Amino acid sequence: MNNIITIKNLSFKYSGNQNVLKKINLEVNEGDFLCIVGENGSGKSTLIKCILGLNSIEKGKTEIKEKAGYLPQKTDIQTNFPASIEEIVLSGTIVNSIKKIWYTKEDKEKANKIMKDLNIYDIRKKCFRDLSGGQQQRVLIARALCSNNSLIILDEPTNGLDPNIAKQIYSILSKMNKKKKVTIIMVSHDIDRAVKYCTRLIEIKNGEVVFDDIPANYSLEGGI
Numbered sequence: 711m712n713n714i715i716t717i718k719n720l721s722f723k724y725s726g727n728q729n730v731l732k733k734i735n736l737e738v739n740e741g742d743f744l745c746i747v748g749e750n751g752s753g754k755s756t757l758i759k760c761i762l763g764l765n766s767i768e769k770g771k772t773e774i775k776e777k778a779g780y781l782p783q784k785t786d787i788q789t790n791f792p793a794s795i796e797e798i799v800l801s802g803t804i805v806n807s808i809k810k811i812w813y814t815k816e817d818k819e820k821a822n823k824i825m826k827d828l829n830i831y832d833i834r835k836k837c838f839r840d841l842s843g844g845q846q847q848r849v850l851i852a853r854a855l856c857s858n859n860s861l862i863i864l865d866e867p868t869n870g871l872d873p874n875i876a877k878q879i880y881s882i883l884s885k886m887n888k889k890k891k892v893t894i895i896m897v898s899h900d901i902d903r904a905v906k907y908c909t910r911l912i913e914i915k916n917g918e919v920v921f922d923d924i925p926a927n928y929s930l931e932g933g934i
């Protein structure tokens with residue numbers, strides 16, 4: 711199986727602070743559904759920002775072989791955005807092409823297919839800010855898939871959602887991973903659900919990887 715992300719001896723710290731990440735070594739393979747768990751402040755979100763190049767790395771190396779669709783943590787701006795579902799999902803196609811000024815037929819076909827896969831096609835004309843939290847997250851996942859439908863990186867996509875809606879999001883992601891072969895990297899605070907749905911689990915504690923294995927072995931290692 712081919713690896714699409716390689717991290718070697720990565721250390722990172724914010725200005726004036728101690729290291730947030732300490733000598734991280736990690737490979738992500740095609741087809742992984744990888745959940746990164748850990749306590750608040752452990753370095754989970756910092757790690758994915760380093761992978762995406764959003765943080766400047768001082769020590770170590772990261773290599774990503776594909777462009778990734780990225781869903782950051784939910785903000786008030788995302789929640790209240792005054793655009794239709796269709797407009798937001800289609801906007802994912804221009805993420806990697808800043809010179810693009812209109813959508814092609816292929817863009818629209820791709821967006822329509824992804825919206826159908828995520829069961830939001832029939833409501834595509836609705837305004838985003840009028841949707842429920844779970845519907846909004848499906849729209850944002852669809853947008854990330856439009857920017858690249860083979861690798862997506864999500865930061866706490868179920869944070870603040872009702873448990874039943876969170877379960878639906880995990881189920882949707884798991885189906886995309888198994889049926890569409892989408893590689894998924896996901897930061898999660900919900901360890902119980904992550905263990906149930908992901909194919910690989912990483913726990914970060916105090917900036918270090920303390921567990922990296924299949925989820926079935928997590929409790930055997932002691933967990934958090």
